[in-house]
Amino acid sequence: MYNEKVLEVFANPKHVGVIENPDGDGTVGNATCGDIMRITLKIENDIIVDAKFQTFGCTAAIATSSTATDMIIGKTVDQALEVTNAKVVEELQGLPPQKMHCSVLAEEAIQEAIKDYKAKKNNQQSVSKETRFV
Numbered sequence: 008m009y010n011e012k013v014l015e016v017f018a019n020p021k022h023v024g025v026i027e028n029p030d031g032d033g034t035v036g037n038a039t040c041g042d043i044m045r046i047t048l049k050i051e052n053d054i055i056v057d058a059k060f061q062t063f064g065c066t067a068a069i070a071t072s073s074t075a076t077d078m079i080i081g082k083t084v085d086q087a088l089e090v091t092n093a094k095v096v097e098e099l100q101g102l103p104p105q106k107m108h109c110s111v112l113a114e115e116a117i118q119e120a121i122k123d124y125k126a127k128k129n130n131q132q133s134v135s136k137e138t139r140f141v
């Protein structure tokens with residue numbers, strides 16, 4: 008069912024784990040199959056310097072998690088938001104049609120992690136502004 012590239016990434020996934028004290032942390036799930044994906048990010052000056060994932064899911068979910076984290080390292084957060092599930096699937100040279108929905112988890116987990124990063128950053132900025140005026 009899966010091509011060789013997908014099976015190879017599934018057998019040797021990169022960036023597995025959780026970053027301690029991440030700058031961005033996103034967890035998403037697929038209500039239909041029950042699979043869950045968490046992506047944690049280390050970000051410096053809006054550039055993703057490290058990304059790790061934990062996925063409870065199928066072969067496609069794990070292969071897309073590994074590929075998606077690999078694709079966003081070194082990118083700015085805004086560039087990472089452009090890493091869609093279609094681009095991840097392209098990088099994997101395709102997924103079976105019935106497995107396309109699994110790749111959406113990776114895109115959503117990245118978006119959630121970046122949303123978390125931006126929220127934390129905004130909070131820090133408002134705290135530092137408050138501090139300045141006290």
Ligand code: FES
Nearest residue numbers: 040042065068109
């Ligand atoms: Fe649930 Fe693949 S079957 S993510």
